[in-house]
Amino acid sequence: xxxxxxxxxxxxxxxxxxxxxxxGSGTLxxxxxxxxxxxxxxxxxxxxxxxxxxxxxxxxxxxxxxLKGQGRRxxxxxxGALIGGLTGATLLLALPSTAFETIVPILVALALxxxxxxxxISKAVQRxxxxxxxxxxxxxxxxxxVGLMLASVYGGYFTxxxxxxxxxxxxxxxxxxxxxxxxxxxxxxxxxxxxxALFFLFVADFDxxxxxxxxxxxxxxxxxxARIGRRLSPTVLRVLIVAVGTAAIVQLLLR
Numbered sequence: 001x002x003x004x005x006x007x008x009x010x011x012x013x014x015x016x017x018x019x020x021x022x023x024g025s026g027t028l029x030x031x032x033x034x035x036x037x038x039x040x041x042x043x044x045x046x047x048x049x050x051x052x053x054x055x056x057x058x059x060x061x062x063x064x065x066x067l068k069g070q071g072r073r074x075x076x077x078x079x080g081a082l083i084g085g086l087t088g089a090t091l092l093l094a095l096p097s098t099a100f101e102t103i104v105p106i107l108v109a110l111a112l113x114x115x116x117x118x119x120x121i122s123k124a125v126q127r128x129x130x131x132x133x134x135x136x137x138x139x140x141x142x143x144x145x146v147g148l149m150l151a152s153v154y155g156g157y158f159t160x161x162x163x164x165x166x167x168x169x170x171x172x173x174x175x176x177x178x179x180x181x182x183x184x185x186x187x188x189x190x191x192x193x194x195x196x197a198l199f200f201l202f203v204a205d206f207d208x209x210x211x212x213x214x215x216x217x218x219x220x221x222x223x224x225x226a227r228i229g230r231r232l233s234p235t236v237l238r239v240l241i242v243a244v245g246t247a248a249i250v251q252l253l254l255r
Contacts, residue, residue: 001209005037009210013051013217020052020218021059021186021225022232023163027052028247034210045092045158047210050197055218056190062226066183073139073174074184078191080149085192088156089199116242140173147173148188155192163189179230 001009012033016026027048034044060067067074139145147169155162166185167178174181200206 001037006209006213008033009037009213010217013055013214014221014224015217016052016214017055017058017218017221018225018228019221020055020163020189021062021222022182022229023167026055026218026221027158030214034207037210039207039210042092043205043207044210046197046200046204047206048214049089049193049200050206050211051214052218053190053193053197054215055222056186056193058219058222059226060183060186060190060222062223063179063183063186063230066180066230067187070180070184074187076139077145077148077184077188080145081152081155081188081191082195084149084152084154085156085195086199088153088158088192089196090156091153092157092196093204140170144169144173152188152192155189156196162192179232182229 009030012030016030018026019029020026030048030051031044034048035041039047148166151162151165151169154165163185166188167181170176170181170184171178
């Protein structure tokens, strides 16, 4: 890389770390930049996954207040994220690069629909619980565990918009605020990025320059994103999720 390419990757890392902490889809910023520097797609994906770990951890730390009282929930869901992330990372190296190109935009579009309808769905679920007398499960039950595990398979394969899918699933099945769910999302993303990256370290090619630049940038962006995201109202956060997700679908379809 020349100095301008290095600067572009660093700035992309900051932007990705910021947007990943608030919503997700930061990979849609870093991935094209890495490709523009001449890295092959798989090498770019692996380098991106390694570089985004500090950003995910930084964002989770920035949301530490919202994580209070969610230890058991996070621990259980993190197990599913770990299994899914490792499976997705394995699929990245085992399957042809075109395998998920058709399904990814569909998954993101479905997640956006769920985010938009989440308030109504949550109210309907709550009314059903009140009529049945069955209290809400603080961990979302088996349905949420399996759903997040499958979303983590996608996250381990290609991280773009995985946070949006996480938030849509948790918003439907957990009775909690968007900010607290966003905090859980950041932890799960950190788990998936970390397990996928550890796997890649031993079996895949990556570019250390790209990894370091994205790592430093995303760590800074994680703190920026936490400061901004924690101040957003649920409505604004939901609108931002839909806007970013729509942009993600457009970019994925144009690739």
